[in-house]
Amino acid sequence: MQGLLAQGISVRYGARSVLAGLDLPLLRPGEVTVLAGPNAAGKSTLLRAIAQLQPHGGQVLLDGQDLAHVPMRDRARLIGFMPQSLPSSSSLVALESVIAALRAGETLGARQADAAAMAVLDKLGIGALALEPLSALSGGQRQMVSLAQAIVRDPRLLLLDEPTSALDLARQVRLLSELRRLAGEGRIVVAVLHDLALAAQWADRIVLIHGGHTHAEGAPEQVLTPQLLAQVYGVEARVERCSRGRIMVLIDGEHAPG
Ligand SMILES: Nc1ncnc2c1ncn2[C@@H]1O[C@H](COP(=O)(O)OP(=O)(O)OP(=O)(O)O)[C@@H](O)[C@H]1O
Structure with a gap:
């Protein structure tokens, strides 16, 4: 079975249940899925649970493999995760941070890694930022570097937490076009977005998270x-x-x- 299937996902923080046996439909390669819902609905928690970065009940299958049983090193190859924000205190320059994401747990020649990381920065239109320290970048610039880190290993599954929140209009279009292109090449793309106008325009499917469950899901016109x-x-x-x-x-x- 090709695609991402998350079933019965439950997460508690102490006594508080945030996700209560949430099911996602099968998210197929080629599709861009948007997770939407009110603040504190558990969207980021769900992304982290899918990425196995958050203890949870239930099961997450990627192409039929239970991700909980996939070694961490292989998971890092399969999943690209873009968090809500990058730490601004890093001492790395943008290029080094993308190289670090590329080389984590991999043996890759320095020259090859440099070229691959630079190619991703160029593709995203931020090649000029390569030697800028992350700490000196604007919020939007940091968000684009974070995207570069998430996609540089060419993951099968891309999980993005509010990837456009700090971007101007042109960069929103650039980022979302890149997500469409990656999906078109057979990746599974799942993004949390608050902006329903963007979701309506770019998503194949919207999943509305509310009350610890999937409240509704389907094409934008079915859900909005x-x-x-x-x-x-x-x-x-x-x-x-x-x-x-x-x-x-x-x-x-x-x-x-x-
Ligand atoms: N590490 C944590 N410890 C305790 N509670 C947490 C933790 N992380 C998240 N929560 C709580 O879980 C709930 C869901 O948080 P989460 O960040 O997943 O929501 P969200 O839907 O992504 O919200 P937003 O749209 O505001 O970003 C919130 O009430 C939050 O306070």
């Missing part, structure tokens, strides 16, 4: 409905079709229950 947005976010929303058949979500205010 006024009813579901009222239930999950408590907002009054209108959904309009714009040119090119895309949908747009307009928020009119908070939802008055009744």
